[in-house]
Amino acid sequence: MPAITVEGPPIPVDKKRRLVSGLWEVAKGVYDDIRPEAIVVLIKENEAENVGVGGELLADRRAKGAGQSGAGQKGG
Amino acid sequence: MPAITVEGPPIPVDKKRRLVSGLWEVAKGVYDDIRPEAIVVLIKENEAENVGVGGELLADRRAKGAGQSGAGQKGG
Amino acid sequence: MPAITVEGPPIPVDKKRRLVSGLWEVAKGVYDDIRPEAIVVLIKENEAENVGVGGELLADRRAKGAGQSGAGQKGG
Amino acid sequence: MPAITVEGPPIPVDKKRRLVSGLWEVAKGVYDDIRPEAIVVLIKENEAENVGVGGELLADRRAKGAGQSGAGQKGG
Amino acid sequence: MPAITVEGPPIPVDKKRRLVSGLWEVAKGVYDDIRPEAIVVLIKENEAENVGVGGELLADRRAKGAGQSGAGQKGG
Amino acid sequence: MPAITVEGPPIPVDKKRRLVSGLWEVAKGVYDDIRPEAIVVLIKENEAENVGVGGELLADRRAKGAGQSGAGQKGG
Numbered sequence: 001m002p003a004i005t006v007e008g009p010p011i012p013v014d015k016k017r018r019l020v021s022g023l024w025e026v027a028k029g030v031y032d033d034i035r036p037e038a039i040v041v042l043i044k045e046n047e048a049e050n051v052g053v054g055g056e057l058l059a060d061r062r063a064k065g066a067g068q069s070g071a072g073q074k075g076g
Numbered sequence: 077m078p079a080i081t082v083e084g085p086p087i088p089v090d091k092k093r094r095l096v097s098g099l100w101e102v103a104k105g106v107y108d109d110i111r112p113e114a115i116v117v118l119i120k121e122n123e124a125e126n127v128g129v130g131g132e133l134l135a136d137r138r139a140k141g142a143g144q145s146g147a148g149q150k151g152g
Numbered sequence: 153m154p155a156i157t158v159e160g161p162p163i164p165v166d167k168k169r170r171l172v173s174g175l176w177e178v179a180k181g182v183y184d185d186i187r188p189e190a191i192v193v194l195i196k197e198n199e200a201e202n203v204g205v206g207g208e209l210l211a212d213r214r215a216k217g218a219g220q221s222g223a224g225q226k227g228g
Numbered sequence: 229m230p231a232i233t234v235e236g237p238p239i240p241v242d243k244k245r246r247l248v249s250g251l252w253e254v255a256k257g258v259y260d261d262i263r264p265e266a267i268v269v270l271i272k273e274n275e276a277e278n279v280g281v282g283g284e285l286l287a288d289r290r291a292k293g294a295g296q297s298g299a300g301q302k303g304g
Numbered sequence: 305m306p307a308i309t310v311e312g313p314p315i316p317v318d319k320k321r322r323l324v325s326g327l328w329e330v331a332k333g334v335y336d337d338i339r340p341e342a343i344v345v346l347i348k349e350n351e352a353e354n355v356g357v358g359g360e361l362l363a364d365r366r367a368k369g370a371g372q373s374g375a376g377q378k379g380g
Numbered sequence: 381m382p383a384i385t386v387e388g389p390p391i392p393v394d395k396k397r398r399l400v401s402g403l404w405e406v407a408k409g410v411y412d413d414i415r416p417e418a419i420v421v422l423i424k425e426n427e428a429e430n431v432g433v434g435g436e437l438l439a440d441r442r443a444k445g446a447g448q449s450g451a452g453q454k455g456g
Binding site: 007046049050051052053054055056057059060 | 089092093095096097099100101104112113115116117118119120121
Binding site: 077078079080081082083084085087091094095098099101102103105106107110122127129 | 153154157159160163167170171174175177178179203205
């Protein structure tokens with residue numbers, strides 16, 4: 001401990017590397033009386049079929065092209 | 077937030093659709109001062125090999141046919 | 153199991169009652185091969201000081217009156 | 229409830245069996261006013277690519293052979 | 305990691321001591337290639353007002369004296 | 381979503397502010413196709429009595445002055 005859990009969409013390994021490294025830098029600065037080595041990060045990857053936003057599956061929302069307005073997905 | 081996480085067995089996508097829609101309807105009625113769009117649902121699917129009930133793996137319990145009495149599994 | 157965890161703001165007991173009852177109704181309809189009695193709901197109440205939205209504490213966002221536009225908080 | 233969640237690396241089914249059985253024995257001794265059948269264990273298996281220790285992915289750490297000193301991995 | 309989280313009712317400190325010690329013994333036997341010191345246990349105490357079983361708050365169920373039959377509460 | 385949950389010891393509000401802001405900066409850089417506003421952070425504060433490290437309550441470990449060597453606590 002501390003343990004940081006990130007629930008997000010699937011991401012490639014290089015983004016995982018940046019995520020883990022970046023979150024750890026922040027956490028060790030804040031929890032500065034704890035051994036940095038003890039800070040653990042868990043990345044949880046959720047398929048769009050297993051996430052609901054605004055009452056809809058993210059998978060359905062994307063299929064409808066409505067993702068950009070409400071699902072937390074940025075438009076192009 | 078609010079974030080609703082459901083730990084359950086694997087289910088087909090149409091059940092996920094109903095689950096996400098139904099939970100969201102309930103939650104938006106209760107958290108009525110929060111934007112409904114901000115309510116997120118995460119469905120976590122757990123294999124029977126990764127769930128223990130009453131000290132036994134659900135997978136073992138089912139293999140023994142004991143599921144219907146104690147594992148939260150309804151009889152036929 | 154299934155276990156439903158709701159991470160949200162503090163709410164009064166009558167809302168907890170409605171939340172638990174409503175989520176359970178939905179879940180027992182979806183997980184219809186599981187004993188309804190085995191469905192558990194956990195309500196987690198998070199103080200605004202312990203929630204970050206868009207990089208800010210919800211407590212700070214509310215103090216600034218910015219809550220209604222972005223924090224998932226509906227305007228009056 | 230009680231619900232015990234174990235976040236760890238992937239393990240074979242016989243270890244899951246021992247884990248679930250052992251944790252349940254402990255929990256039913258402690259929560260001795262709760263029906264033992266109501267105690268649930270969830271095993272979550274995390275790939276080394278999804279775990280960060282000390283700011284590094286466990287997968288990278290292992291590839292470098294540094295696992296034994298700091299990642300919670302015992303040396304041979 | 306591994307990290308073991310226990311969601312249960314409030315318990316006194318001596319039970320927490322037994323819980324943490326017992327769960328750790330089990331976990332270190334199972335995850336035998338991991339440093340035992342790296343195994344962390346988190347105890348989460350949930351008020352009966354924040355737990356729903358069978359669609360009812362545990363607090364309400366207990367007030368009605370129905371706890372012993374269905375809420376995972378053993379009879380006297 | 382994404383939702384970042386941090387399980388750690390109690391911290392003052394200014395550290396929460398830094399934690400939320402810092403984690404959010406990292407996460408929005410990694411999840412760069414998601415609206416930054418949709419990234420939520422939850423801070424969970426755990427009393428030393430509710431955390432077990434190496435089979436002991438953190439509270440007991442600290443009382444014994446053993447915290448600095450193994451509990452993830454840095455020496456003074």
